[in-house]
Amino acid sequence: MYRQTACPCCGTQPVFLPAYFSQFVIWRTTGIKPESNVATSLSHCKHCDFYFSSERFDDNEIESLYQGYRNTQYNRMRQECEPKYKGELYSLEYIKQRKDFINNLINKHTSNLTSILDFGGDDGTYIPDVAVRCVYDLSGVELKQGISRHHLNSDCTYDLVMNCQVLEHVPDIDKLINQLKNCTKEYLYIEVPAYRDPPAVDMVIGEHINFFRESSLHALLNKHNIKIIDTAVDYELKVLAVLGKL
Secondary structure: OEEOOOOOOOOOOOEEEEEEEOHHHHHHHHOOOOOOOEEEEEEEEOOOOEEEEOEEOOHHHHHHHHOOOOOHHHHHHHHHHOOOOOOOOOOHHHHHHHHHHHHHHHHHHOOOOOEEEEEOOOOOOOOOOOOEEEEEOOOOOOOOOOOEEOOOOOOOOEEEEEEEOOHHHOOOHHHHHHHHHHHEEEEEEEEEEOOOOOOOOOOEEOOOOEEOOHHHHHHHHHHOOOEEEEEEEEOOOOEEEEEEEO
16 A cells, blocks of 8 residues: 555645545455454545545555456455445446436537447446447456457557546546546546535545545546536436546
């Protein structure tokens, strides 16, 4: 682990609030199971209203956390720490609503897209229907029919790159944004969880280590010179999305 001392979105010095890392996340990232949740701190940037874990995982720890995501071993470890965890997948109705949300924002401002990459897109469920559909994902899950796998060493670029419900998990968010920019010819669709309320004091930090508001997501994209075309939020689906353009 390493410590983040400035806001990753705008560079401002944050204030620190008491928090805990979940027992499960520490076990997955280090291979050592602690007796209980582990004390840490939650940073709050008052300038752009970004909340984030002060302690960040390195590349090896992230790979350990998400390799085989939600497979048998993952579920066993998590249920041992969190007996109420069921590992339930999203309902078909929720998936339809999410796909409609994504398509509505993208189609409102784009036309004639022929290629889309979902970076961190699991099995490719949420990719709109275009000629070329690709996924990059750490988990190694089997992809949906008609979807190809993108490799990090590939020089392929796409009309639009999606990054859905990933940025909240990532320690080095600048690195991820740069990877997304390198893969797109023009458009970026970035989606994170939407929160009505800020994180609670003494919260238990699990897999989500970043908690975005519209202001902090905009600050991050502005820092990377990404033009913000539109923003959409749905608190029932718990999604906040920005469509951007290079």
